[in-house]
Amino acid sequence: MEQWIPFEEGEYIVVDAYLSTPDGRAVRLENAWIEIYTSPKGERKLKGAGVIQPSHLVSLHEDDDDIDLILDLGGRYKYLLRNPDLYAGKVFAPNVNSQLQFYPSRPWTQITEEDYLEICERFTMLG
16 A cells, blocks of 8 residues: 555544445444554554454444444544454454554545545445
């Protein structure tokens, strides 16, 4: 991947983060953050995490294999990550929370405030 991350190295708090299927079923990631770091090859990389109920992730996957991540970093910094790599805990009991880690599978797309609001208005939230 080419250099597509406009931020310096460091950890950043995510204001809002949502996992969503193409039909608009969604779940919110709590306490989300991203980290920008430099690889041994000198490329900026991104990884992040948040808290989710793994049972909700299973529900999303039952509906669709494509799950996108929408990130609001505050102000005009809103991004869409298509089909990121997701890693979550394996406890699927209701009301059990676990950390979910995510890694981009391709560069993110910056979206406008209007696009962000339009995407969020389509959500049918789980839980």
